[in-house]
Structures are given as structure tokens and as C-alpha cells.
Amino acid sequence: MTFRQMAVGALALGLASFAGAVSRAEEPPRPDQLVDALNGVFGKHPGARAAHTKGICLTGNFTPSSDAAGLSKAPQFAKPVGVIGRFSLGGGNPQAPDNAQDNVRGLAIKFDLGAAGNSDLVMISAPVFFVKTPALFVEFLQTVGSGDKDKLTAFFAAHPESTRQNAWLMSHPVPASYGGVDYFGLHAFTFTNAAGESKVIKYKAIPEAGELGLTPDEAKPKGPDFYADELKERLAKGPIAFDLVAILGQKGDPTNDPTARWDDEDNRATAPLGKIAIDAIAPDATCAAFSFLPGNVPDGIAGPTDDPIFAARSPAYVVSLIRRSTPQ
Ligand code: HEM
Structure with missing residues (x-):
């Protein structure tokens, strides 16, 4: 099965969640409302992703460590498997500046699993997200979009957890290269091994x-x-490699809040998973044809069931994919 066929399969899955979301009352924002909130701040850019709009599509491979199969x-x-990847800048501005300190960089990976389809991993260059629920995602973007500084100050006062991502970025240097910064998956995934x-x-x-x-x-x-020229120069000298590791959770670690880090997370034991x-x-067209869906994971990996941001993401990505794939 090709990547494209799998993307269509993932699309169908996303649509199923989408249909479920709109049919119930008292639900959090629908996937289309999440995308509308992004468009409200950044504008609509036909053919482009609603978030992480500026980016560079990549190919490569992933070689698992000898420990990885024991975990999942x-x-x-x-x-070893082939991958398609994409480096990106956060936000929905197609001209987002590469030299900004106050923006996340993204690294998305699609693992080619051959007959088993594909699997996605979507990471950013900060260990926390800026809101803990989809409703706050919409409220935050609408507040930013209003241009009212007092409202924004009030938002941060009411939601101090929303200051953590910016604090992280401003205490780290501007990445000189997409290949020179740590990327984090944020959500708590459950790995299950063959036993x-x-x-x-x-x-x-x-x-x-x-770094x-x-x-x-x-x-x-x-x-x-x-970044694009820097990437070309770096790739001319050899592959850009990342060690993928699993930060190991402990009993009682929260799995429901991507604005929160685990206690002493930076000093936790890690297990090597392999090398990207x-x-x-x-070509841009390669990545334009599909989305990297956070929920697209195979048997052996499960996303958190109690994290409302994780639940909201894949259906919103599918709405963005449909809109950018539909001629305007
Ligand atoms: C409710 C929360 C979120 C919403 C509504 C949202 C929305 C979106 C949308 C609409 C896209 C474009 C998808 C496409 O057109 O293919 C996107 C891309 C992306 N998002 Fe999110 N997102 C959310 C949370 C997060 C979080 C927590 C992360 C942290 C890992 C993240 C990282 C990324 C990255 C790296 C991309 C670019 C993927 C690519 O290169 O295609 N997002 N997001």
C-alpha cells in the first residue's frame, strides 16, 4: 500500500471522529472550528497547512535501537524503515521568520511500514504546548486575533500554564538549523511489547x-x-541525524495535560529507540499529499485516552488537509 493510499485511509478515520464530534451537544470545539480559529489569526492560505504552514519536506530512514522492540x-x-519527514515553523504564517526566537520548530515523521501501512510522529522544539484544552486553544487564538493586549494579559493571568511554552523558547537560543535543536512529542504514549x-x-x-x-x-x-539554504548545505555533507529516545514514565505521571512536564522530566531515565x-x-508535493496525524499509530503504540488536546488534533489536521486539497 502506498503512502497516498494510507493517507486516504487515515483521512477516513479522521472523518469518522469528525462526524462523531459534531453530533453531540456540550462537546468541545469541532475540528472545523479549531481550523477556523487558526485561519482567524493567520488568514487563509489556499493549498497550505492551517498550522506549521512554512516547512520543508524530507526523506530519510529510521533505524531502531536494539532496545526498541523490547519496549514496543x-x-x-x-x-529499519524509510521515512518521509517535514521540518516546519509553528503558526499559520507562510512567511514566518526563521530567525524568530518565540516560535516552535516542528519535526514530523511518517514511518513507511510497508504492508502494515504507515505511522506518524509529530514533535515540536518545546516540551510543552500552550493550552491544555481545545476550548482554550480557540479562546487563546481569538484573544490574540482581537489584538487587545489587556485581554491577552488577562488570559495569561487566568491560565498561567499557557506561559510555559514561551518561557521555554525564550530561555533557549534561536536554532541555527532545523537539525540543531531538541524536538519533543509532548503527549504521553503507551508502548506495549510482544509479551x-x-x-x-x-x-x-x-x-x-x-544544540x-x-x-x-x-x-x-x-x-x-x-533554514532552507542551511539545510541544503548541511545535507551536502551527510544525513541530518537525531537520536530518538523514550522518556520513561513513572506511576502517577499525568497523561492528560500537554502543558505540564513530568516531575524532574529532564533527569528521567530514557531508553534509546533508534536513529532518524x-x-x-x-518536493513540496510529496508532503502536500497527506497529513502527519498524531493518532496514526500501529499496534504497540497508543496515544493518551485522557488528553483532550491529543484527541482534538488528528480530526483538525484532516479538516486542514481537506481544505488545502480542495480547489478554491
Ligand atoms: C488542539 C491542538 C492543536 C490543533 C488544533 C492543531 C492544529 C494543526 C493543524 C490544523 C495542522 C496542519 C495539518 C495539515 O494540514 O496537515 C497542524 C500541524 C502541526 N502541528 Fe498541530 N495542532 C494542535 C496541537 C499540536 C501539538 C500539541 C503539537 C506538538 C507536537 C503540534 C505540532 C504540529 C506540527 C509539528 C505540525 C506540522 C506537521 C507537518 O509538518 O505536516 N500541534 N496542527
Whole structure:
């Protein structure tokens, strides 16, 4: 089965959730309302993603570590597989500046599982999200869109957890390269191995090049569009590699809130899952044909069942995919 066929399958799954969401009263915002909230702030850009609009499509491969299969029976942890990837900047602005400190970078990976289809992993360059529920996602974007600074101050006062992502970004340098920053999966996933043993984990991808950072003074003259050329130069010297690790959960760790880190998360034990190696830039059309869906995971990996942001994401991504695939 091709990537495209699998994307259509994933689309159908997303639509099923979408139909369920609109049929019940007292529900959180519908997937189309989440996308509308993004469009409200960033505008509509035909053919483009509603979020993480500016990005670069990639190809590469993933080689699992010898420990990975002991943690999860997912096919990508059994043998090396090809991947399609995409680096991106957060937000829905197609001209988002590469040299901004206050924005997340994204790394999305689609593992090609051959006959078993494909599986996605979507990460950002901060360990926390900026809201803990879809309703707050809409409220936050509408507040930003209103341009009313007092309202925004009041939002942050009422939701102090929403200040954490920006605080993280502003205490880290501007990434000098998409290949020089840590990426985090944020949500708590449950891994299950062939013996039926389960563990809760969070993903982290650590660049083999180390943290490549710029001070604001160094970042400024780079201008708004330096990542694409930097990537080409870096790839000319060899693949851009990341060590994918599982941050190991402990009993009682919350799984329902992507604005919260686990206690002492940076010093937790980790297990190596394998190496992501990006080896080439792919045509934009390759990534335009599908979405990277956070919920597209195979047997052996399960997303959190109590995290409302996780539940809201894939259906919203499908709405964005449908809108950007439909001629205007
Ligand atoms: C309710 C919460 C969220 C909503 C409504 C939302 C919405 C979206 C949408 C509509 C897209 C574009 C999808 C497409 O057209 O294919 C997208 C892409 C993306 N989102 Fe989210 N998102 C949410 C939470 C998150 C979180 C928690 C993360 C952290 C990992 C994240 C990371 C990304 C990344 C990296 C992409 C780009 C994927 C790619 O390159 O195709 N998002 N998001």
C-alpha cells in the first residue's frame, strides 16, 4: 500500500471522529472550528497547512535501537524503515521568520511500514504546548486575533500554564538549523511489547549535531529565510541525524495535560529507540499529499485516552488537509 493510499485511509478515520464530534451537544470545539480559529489569526492560505504552514519536506530512514522492540511491538521498532519527514515553523504564517526566537520548530515523521501501512510522529522544539484544552486553544487564538493586549494579559493571568511554552523558547537560543535543536512529542504514549508489557513514555529527538544556537544578535542578520539554504548545505555533507529516545514514565505521571512536564522530566531515565536520519529534501508535493496525524499509530503504540488536546488534533489536521486539497 502506498503512502497516498494510507493517507486516504487515515483521512477516513479522521472523518469518522469528525462526524462523531459534531453530533453531540456540550462537546468541545469541532475540528472545523479549531481550523477556523487558526485561519482567524493567520488568514487563509489556499493549498497550505492551517498550522506549521512554512516547512520543508524530507526523506530519510529510521533505524531502531536494539532496545526498541523490547519496549514496543510497533513495526518501526523491529527493522529499519524509510521515512518521509517535514521540518516546519509553528503558526499559520507562510512567511514566518526563521530567525524568530518565540516560535516552535516542528519535526514530523511518517514511518513507511510497508504492508502494515504507515505511522506518524509529530514533535515540536518545546516540551510543552500552550493550552491544555481545545476550548482554550480557540479562546487563546481569538484573544490574540482581537489584538487587545489587556485581554491577552488577562488570559495569561487566568491560565498561567499557557506561559510555559514561551518561557521555554525564550530561555533557549534561536536554532541555527532545523537539525540543531531538541524536538519533543509532548503527549504521553503507551508502548506495549510482544509479551504484553506496557510502559508510558514521552518522545524526544536529540540532534546528533548537538544544540546549534544563535543569540538574538546573531539571528537578526540571518534574515527570515535561512533554514532552507542551511539545510541544503548541511545535507551536502551527510544525513541530518537525531537520536530518538523514550522518556520513561513513572506511576502517577499525568497523561492528560500537554502543558505540564513530568516531575524532574529532564533527569528521567530514557531508553534509546533508534536513529532518524534525514538524507534529502523532497518536493513540496510529496508532503502536500497527506497529513502527519498524531493518532496514526500501529499496534504497540497508543496515544493518551485522557488528553483532550491529543484527541482534538488528528480530526483538525484532516479538516486542514481537506481544505488545502480542495480547489478554491
Ligand atoms: C488542539 C491542538 C492543536 C490543533 C488544533 C492543531 C492544529 C494543526 C493543524 C490544523 C495542522 C496542519 C495539518 C495539515 O494540514 O496537515 C497542524 C500541524 C502541526 N502541528 Fe498541530 N495542532 C494542535 C496541537 C499540536 C501539538 C500539541 C503539537 C506538538 C507536537 C503540534 C505540532 C504540529 C506540527 C509539528 C505540525 C506540522 C506537521 C507537518 O509538518 O505536516 N500541534 N496542527
